[in-house]
Amino acid sequence: MAGFTLLELLAALTIVAIVAAVAVPWYRDYMATAREGALGKRIAAMAIFQEETRLRTGSYGAGSWDPAAGEESLAAAIGWQPATDDGATFVVTAEADAWTVIATDASGATLCRVLPANDPCTQGE
Template identity: 50%
Template sequence: MAARRGVGIRGRLAAGFSLLELLIALAVIAVVAAIAVPVYRDYVATARDAALVRQVTTIEVFQEDYKLRTATYGAGRYDAANGIATLTTAIDWKPSRDDGVVYEVTANGGENWMARATDSAGRTICRVFPGGRPCG
């Protein structure tokens, strides 16, 4: 016996989805996207901040080495896009990869120093060392 095809309400063969079903599916997708996109953006921003903090904290080892040799902290700027590498000259530090981030280090005498990193999107993180506390 052959399989019988479904017959719609008006007696014609049912093939595909109705407009109402498509609109409901579209509404569900829109709701999911409205929730997921902001969460994903926050996740990406948090990951970028964490990467900046990791790079800035690598400067600490070079600063402490520099202080052991000179009794003071070094200062400088690293901006590969503009060819500025005074931080590399001062404390022999360079980021693990040139990623368009500008690093600035300022020293406050022999007590502490501050590192600021600004990425190409304008996002900035700042830390005071020793300790790595946020600036401000």
């Protein structure tokens, strides 16, 4: 007789389920970290434009970037825009000695930073 017994199939199915139970959350964490890294990279590029704006005008620029809503005031304020248009949005508020950016990618992942210290912030800040 060739083939598998029911017990062998159940054992194989159990092993696959255990591997999936471990792999799926790990993969989600990996993707979240990658999204945060991509947003962080864009914020770092934006920081260069903000510092240049502060040197020229004496203050940080404020505005937002959301092409889907027709809002691109950040480009006018500091001369920055994302290198690629993948649906990410950025909202920047400025104070005398710092600026806050809330970046949201197309999947809904959000990264909020207070710069130039690059400290994490809360969404309501």
